[in-house]
Structures are given as C-alpha cells and as structure tokens.
Amino acid sequence: MNGSTMNDFDNLPDWVRATVVDAAEEPCARSEFQPCGSAARTAELARTTKETDIKLALNLDGTGQASIETGVPFFDHMLEAFTRHGLFDLDVQATGDIEVDAHHTVEDVGIVLGQAFAQALADKRGIVRFGNSFLAMDEALVLAAVDISGRGQLHYAVGLPIEMVGTFDTTLAKEFFIALATNAGLTLHLRSFSGENSHHILEAAFKAAGRALCDATRINPRIAEELPTTKGAL
Numbered sequence: 341m342n343g344s345t346m347n348d349f350d351n352l353p354d355w356v357r358a359t360v361v362d363a364a365e366e367p368c369a370r371s372e373f374q375p376c377g378s379a380a381r382t383a384e385l386a387r388t389t390k391e392t393d394i395k396l397a398l399n400l401d402g403t404g405q406a407s408i409e410t411g412v413p414f415f416d417h418m419l420e421a422f423t424r425h426g427l428f429d430l431d432v433q434a435t436g437d438i439e440v441d442a443h444h445t446v447e448d449v450g451i452v453l454g455q456a457f458a459q460a461l462a463d464k465r466g467i468v469r470f471g472n473s474f475l476a477m478d479e480a481l482v483l484a485a486v487d488i489s490g491r492g493q494l495h496y497a498v499g500l501p502i503e504m505v506g507t508f509d510t511t512l513a514k515e516f517f518i519a520l521a522t523n524a525g526l527t528l529h530l531r532s533f534s535g536e537n538s539h540h541i542l543e544a545a546f547k548a549a550g551r552a553l554c555d556a557t558r559i560n561p562r563i564a565e566e567l568p569t570t571k572g573a574l
C-alpha cells in the first residue's frame with residue numbers, strides 16, 4: 341500500500357469507505373501479472389485517409405473478446421485469433437479500397453492497432469516488457485518474441501509455401517506486422533520453424549504474437565511504479 345492510497349482512504353466519509361478496495365490487497369483473478377485495481381489501459385482511435393476509414397478500440401486487460409470487421413475475412417480471422425490468445429479486447433471496424441486489393445486495409449489496421457498499443461501502454465511503468473511464445477498449430481511451429489523497446493522494428497522469417505490463402509495475399513501479413521511493430525514501438529521477431537499449410541503457419545504467427553504481447557504488456561506488481569529498463573527511458 342502506498343502513501344497516497346492511505347491518505348485517500350482516510351479522507352473518505354464513512355459511507356464510502358466500506359466500498360473502497362485497496363488494490364495491493366485485492367487478490368488477482370487471473371495471474372500474478374494481472375494488474376489489480378490499476379487505471380484502465382485502453383485506447384480508442386479513428387483514422388481516415390483516402391484509402392481507408394478505421395475505428396478501433398483496444399483494452400490490454402481484456403478477456404479475448406473480438407469484434408472485427410475489416411472487409412477482409414481471412415484477416416478478420418487472424419485478428420480474432422490474435423485477440424483471443426492475447427487476452428485483449430479488440431473492436432475494429434474498417435472499410436477500405438478492397439476493390440483495389442486488401443493492402444491498404446491490412447496495413448492501415450496495423451498502423452492504428454500499433455498506435456492503440458502505444459497509447460494504452462502510456463508511460464510503460466510496471467510492464468513485464470518482454471514476451472515470447474513458441475506456438476504449435478498442427479504441423480506448423482512459429483516463434484514470436486517481443487520487446488516493448490520503443491524501437492519499432494520487425495524481424496520476419498516466416499516461410500509460406502503458397503502466396504494466396506483463399507483470396508488473401510499472405511505477403512500482407514508481413515505488412516501488417518511491420519505497421520504494428522513500428523507504430524507500437526515493438527521489437528518483434530516472428531520466425532517459422534516448420535509448417536506445410538500457409539493458413540496454419542499464419543494463424544500460428546498471429547496467435548504467437550498475441551500470446552507474446554499478452555505477457556509483455558502485463559503489469560508486474562513487484563515493479564508497478566518502475567520502468568523496466570536500466571537506461572531510465574523506454
């Protein structure tokens with residue numbers, strides 16, 4: 341319990357005091373890294389260009405609830421997998437020039453999602469910062485490793501046997517992750533170790549990225565007021 345919580349509590353009238361819960365004493369419902377009683381880590385953004393119109397809401401401390409409509413069904417499926425396994429809540433409503441192709445829509449959703457992560461992480465105090473996931477999906481095996489470094493960069497070595505999954509151009513997945521990493525300030529490595537089916541490999545990559553970000557964005561209560569760096573800035 342810190343000093344300000346104590347003072348706030350003492351200054352409350354009796355009828356309110358009974359409803360106050362001290363965050364430090366409230367047991368975590370989900371895990372040791374679940375933020376207890378901390379401020380909402382959410383972002384709501386809208387971005388309109390001549391190519392796309394995107395509305396997005398993100399809650400870092402969600403339960404995996406996704407409401408995604410981008411007009412690109414396979415991409416919706418990937419974002420739902422990312423959200424579900426990252427335990428975020430994510431609402432994306434996007435319209436884009438998909439009569440050209442899905443490129444602008446996929447890339448711009450990545451930009452706005454990255455901005456939302458950066459905004460919801462705020463000053464990054466208390467975050468675990470690093471996360472990784474080795475994710476198996478049948479024959480596909482993909483590693484995601486993330487550092488919320490402030491230096492946006494993607495290192496992508498995901499081998500995909502075929503370029504199209506249904507009507508989805510799989511090269512757009514890389515464009516999405518570049519936009520996400522750059523705008524969120526993530527160092528993000530994605531690497532496939534095996535896989536024959538491009539749908540499986542990409543789905544494993546999105547799930548792995550979600551799980552790695554789930555861990556990296558957690559608040560560790562042992563360092564809740566600190567920046568997880570020896571440099572003094574992230």
Ligand SMILES: [Mn+2]
Nearest residue numbers: 417539540543
């Ligand atoms: Mn699938």
